[in-house]
Amino acid sequence: MSETLSTIIEILQDLHEDVDFESETKLIDNKILDSFDIVTLISELSNEFDITIPADKIIPENFNSAQALANMVEELEDE
């Protein structure tokens, strides 16, 4: 597991202690993450990775799994 991914899973675990974020791939479709969580995630990821997540990245596909989030973060870090 990449460092980015494990940090993201830690952040997600803080939001929902009882969800298995390593395997869940439908965080949005299954309504596990709601708007409260998304707002929190955006601010936590921005602080943790020192990135700015632009609105056009805040789409369901990028928030459906820890891996998708990690991909997005890594992409933004490269910019």
Next chain:
Amino acid sequence: MQTNVLEYLEQTLPRVPDKTAFADDTVQLSFAQVSQNARAIGSALHRDGLYGEPVVVFMEKSPTAINAFFGVIYAGCYYVPLDVEMPAFRIEMILEQLKPRAVICDAVTQPQLPQFGYTGKTYLFDEVIKTPVNDAALAQIRAKQLDIDPIYIVFTSGSTGVPKGILACHRSVIDYIENLSETLGFNENTVFGNQTPLYFDACLKELYPTLKFGATTWLVPKQCFSFPIQLVEYLNAHKINTICWVVSALTMISATGTFKTVRPETLHTIAFGSEVFPVKQFKRWREVLPEAKFTNLYGPTEATGMSCYYHVDRDFEETDAIPIGKPFRNTGIILLDEHNKEAAYGEPGEICIRGTCLTMGYFGQPDKTAEVFTQNPLQTRFPELIYRTGDIAHYNEDGDLVFVSRKDYQIKHMGHRIELGEIEINCGLYEGVEAVGCIYDKVKGKIVLFYTGNVEKSELAAYLKERLPRYMQPNKIRQLDEMPHTPNGKLDRKALAAIYEGES
């Protein structure tokens, strides 16, 4: 003189019968349909002998749920909206307090009812609206109704762990709607984009002005509030021009740079409240909508919706707080100090509210009601109630009220009013938990729960999901070896804050 909120609907109906009143992506109800459905529901409830009692509306958020509210009022009863996403435990607690004889539900919620131990009458919305309308009976009900009769109960967080049901009457709602509409300039061209849930008084802002003016309310899908571009596109697609949202929904749009991709095209009236709007984010909104009217609203549920307003028509420093302004017409604010005397001008005092806006208090809880609905101490020669909000404020040099803090441990989190005590009590009931303490990180907007005892964090989190509504769930849970206490044995929240700050 208007004495019943349904007169709004009845006066509007002949003018715009076919116009859409309430809509979402699947259902659109015209004023004619709203009227027909509401009178059918009222007729059915009357037929079954219901009058002057609570009727629960347990439906998914939709135009039909709103329609059911008006049906309950036609029957001379008062509606109690219950949230379908509320944990079962909480619903049971509310049903236990109300002991309702009737529940209106939809196809999704109907199968859930038996698990709450509810055994009264159940009305399925799609069926009950087929009831023949008995206009003669509805007229008789209307003739004996007074404007001091209740129309709804909404439940709010209670510090003792039990939610409190706040009861409001026609007169208070009419007073609120008249003054809010004047202040925000609603009219028949208003197209609302509703964000707030239907089980709080916040949605009064859209529901009754829609009836009064023949305006239109769109219920914005919940998922839009997770994805800012989708959200603004939704506003544009439905030509929404007026929104009354929690601050976090607005800052989510501005902070993510949404305006670089899409801008609100039709929006001209933006009201927000319950929370501090960070000036930096507010400026971004003003930049993109320089012509729009921005209004900060303040008010407790106990005084029917909102009590004060401030039109934000100037720039603020990033360190400044936007004032809560002045009371609506026909609402009075007194700032009382700890000796029950009026605070000196500019000094902080507890916001106490007087006026027709005062609700009727807490359903079935006279002691709780008497604690905060008290005689006005500045005027003791005749009975006159004030509501003590527990909010501390002062006047600035412009004569506007500025919110300072809370007297107690009530917080505002993502627009929701929460008693930290309610979270602590519920958590403390879990087997194995020994001590509990909750703090709120205002800057990051996080509820942080500390506990001691031999319990896994994930186990406790799962339990809390069953006990408390979504918005009360702690954002961070921390297990401690020992709970810090002050020298006189009280929970030391400052020490908890220090532990939490030490983490980051």
